[in-house]
Amino acid sequence: MTSIGQRMISSGAASATSLVTRVAEQLLLIPVLLAAWSVELFGEYLLIAAIPTYIALSDLGVVQSGSNELARRAGEGDEEGAHRFFRDLVVTFLRWSLLLLVVLAAVVMAVPLADWLGLRQISSAEAKWTFGLLAAAAIISQNSLALLGGMRARRIMPAGLWTRAIGTILRLAATFIAVKFFDTGPVAIGAIMLASRIGEYAAQSVILRRADFAATLNLFARRSQKLGRYVASGLEYLMFDLAKALLLQGAVIIIGLTLGAVAVAVFSTHRTLARAVSQIVQTALVPLQAEAGLMGGASQRTGLARLVIATTRLAVWTCLAVALALFVAGPAIFELWTGGKIAFAPELYGLLVGAVLFEAVWMLTAQARMGTNRHRPIAWSFLAVAACAVAGMSASVTLVTAAAVLLVAEIVMCLVAIPLTVSLLDMRVGAYLRAILRFPSEELRFLKNRLLPSGH
Known part of the structure; x- marks a missing residue:
């Protein structure tokens, strides 16, 4: 139990840090943006960001369910089976995410988003770009949770949690610099969110590769097993x-x-x-x-x-x-x-x-x-x-x-x-x-x- 206890302490510390940074981001982002923007502009940004925030739940629980199955296989010593399942989970979820992003982009481009939301400070083009960037960031964040499942199976989950915590700190710092010194608007904030999520995903991919548990990003890779039952479990x-x-x-x-x-x-x-x-x-x-x-x-x-x-x-x-x-x-x-x-x-x-x-x-x-x-x-x-x-x-x-x-x-x-x-x-x-x-x-x-x- 000593090694398990040490992992629990390490994971708990990383989890606490990740939680604190997320809460800090939610609390500090408000004064950072309000200091540079008008209240009306900030409110319109929140309206655009509302739907991408809910997209964070768009995996329908499949990542959680798949991560548990991955951990079960790893716990039973089935390294090959765990690695094969991990590759299938990552590729399948990535395909689904890209499809969702394409559908959202098509819908947003086709509708008068600014008129629907009653925007006055943000133009129609800016609203669509901001929505698209924030939606892509949310979807990539969900995909990084699939990589976190692989880290869990390799017993290196604290590294993934620390990566996400550091990403949150860098994201908040970049936002502060952008609005304070460069007078940027919502589109730039969306770009910062997307860039930071891509950075987190890339860092987790490197860590997994070094742990000999790399996930393929080949969208055309053939699955070795069906994942349908994990959708029901995830729901x-x-x-x-x-x-x-x-x-x-x-x-x-x-x-x-x-x-x-x-x-x-x-x-x-x-x-x-x-x-x-x-x-x-x-x-x-x-x-x-x-x-x-x-x-x-x-x-x-x-x-x-x-x-x-x-x-x-x-x-x-x-x-x-x-x-x-x-x-x-x-x-x-x-x-x-x-x-x-x-x-x-x-x-x-x-x-x-x-x-x-x-x-x-x-x-x-x-x-x-x-x-x-x-x-x-x-x-x-x-x-x-x-x-x-x-x-x-x-x-x-x-x-x-x-x-x-x-x-x-x-x-x-x-x-x-x-x-x-x-x-x-x-x-x-x-x-x-x-x-x-x-x-x-x-x-x-x-x-x-x-x-x-x-x-x-």
Whole structure:
């Protein structure tokens, strides 16, 4: 478990860095562009960028599903089979992506995009070029995730995550320089986005080639096997995103329609503070899912069970500590963050952070299934629970009841996902719960020994 633990630490650090840089890009891009552009020009750019942003989901989950199958083959020692499958996955997805890009380009060129979006600051030609560049960047980004699956199989995934993190930093820096010193517009920003994504893809390709796991870019290469069943499996991965959208965005819409915009502001700020705790979980999910795919065989169930328990225990206790710290600092945070316009509501925050903690438990546990393409029952259950939660919120809404419904939904998912998953780990539910609730003293010692130099 030492080598696995070291990989988990390395992947976790890379995942955390990648997550931080993505969040920083989202937050810093706003003041960077607003400092150089008018509010109206910035708003029109966001309108054009909205659809390319959703294209990031256009792989229909095939990359995730294919990556899990790739990890399974690699974990079983089938190097030739893994490499062959990887080549097929990369080429197939690249073909599909190019087809999508051609279709989008044809549609955009044929329609009056600027008129449809009501653009005044951006000309029709600029709007079409900006849309095309941003769409191409989003599609190449999705293809780089396929390469990340190959790195996962070769146990070098941190290198891929670091590549994407560095690409994000360079992209933000290039954007700042372009608008600050060269007075560039939306088309140039689209070009920067595309160039950075191409750079990330090229860097990952070089790393894979050096790891003797190169992917062919020959679009006419013949496939050695069919990938159709991974499309269906991939679609079910999208149910998780749909269920989350129902729970999170559905709550905001219902509150807005029934209680008004002020209530939305109060609810959203408290939920944002509570969701900040979940970033810890996101840092652990990526490496845990990667290792689960490599340890999916029956002979490795004991090791996988230990890994899931250790990761879940450490992440949940860390989340709890951070949540308590934010609870204590909540009034001061809200005073500074909102300028005193929104008061901290302890009861509302407590319910929302409780939902985050229960979500952490079942999501981390479920990685034993999600990392091995056995996610179907959990995916359908989550979608059903989310739909019922939205219906429940619609019946009677206050801020507290909306938060309480979210909490109940995550508790129900624990009751569903944990029994479904621990059966694969040859454990009983009671034993598993006792294990993850124990204070992670062993895990903390392991981290201390790996992160701190000897003698410190």
